[in-house]
Amino acid sequence: MSTISRRTFLKLAGVTAVATAGASMLTGCSWFDDVKLVIMGSVDDGKTYTEVFSKTMPRILINTVKGNLNLALKLVKEQGPEAYRGADVTVDKDYPNCLTFVKDKETGKESMIIAVKVAMVEVEYEVLVNGKSITSGKHSFPKGVTGIDEDTARKIIAEVAKNNDKVPANYEFDSTVANNLKVVNGKITVALKVAAA
Incomplete structure (x- = not known):
């Protein structure tokens, strides 16, 4: 059984009181809200x-x-x-x-x-379907961006599909294409493949 001296007990009690007061002050200030x-x-x-x-x-x-x-x-x-x-x-x-x-x-x-x-810049893009180019163009992207997410790519594809019947209705992003959705040499490749029915 361990024992504690009166002096050590008073020190611990003082530290605990300060910590408790500090915590209540922080809570009162809503720092953790x-x-x-x-x-x-x-x-x-x-x-x-x-x-x-x-x-x-x-x-x-x-x-x-x-x-x-x-x-x-x-x-x-x-x-x-x-x-x-x-x-x-x-x-x-x-x-x-x-x-x-x-x-x-x-x-x-x-x-x-x-x-x-x-800051925005015009970046060239190319859309591939099953490895074949179906269209290319320019799109504004934030300057310095090294790639785009799938939501942004879908917006580009939706715009392209309005005037291009080669865009499949059901598609998925082709992960086998190197640098898909990445900016390489100032150009973005959006590679798709026809989704299985």
Whole structure:
């Protein structure tokens, strides 16, 4: 059986009291409450913005970027839309309420808005079906992006399909084609194969 001296007991009691008080102070300040992070994106140099991302996160994490452009940009690249991770984006500090906490009048919940401008460039693309080229063209993508996701590729395919009857109604992405959906030498290949019935 282990024993504890009166002096050690008083030290431990003091540490416990301080820790308990500290925790209650943090709880009172709602540091561990969840806050919504909203990313507003503009592809026309700040003329128009649309919500591109929304996620509930701990206040203690979001609070670190309050008023700090560099940390806000880092958070956008780490937590924001996949398309922004390697893209050329800048935080627009002039956007209303950017990098500050805003409380919803109806719900009382807080959110932080980070507004970003996305530099866009025209990139060539080619659509392949079962290994054969059916069309090519240009599409605007965020500058610096090294690949596109399947949702973006589907949008391109839907546009192509309006004027091209070679696009199959049922398709899947062809994973056997090297660099499918990747930017290589300034060009994106969108390789499809006819899906089995």
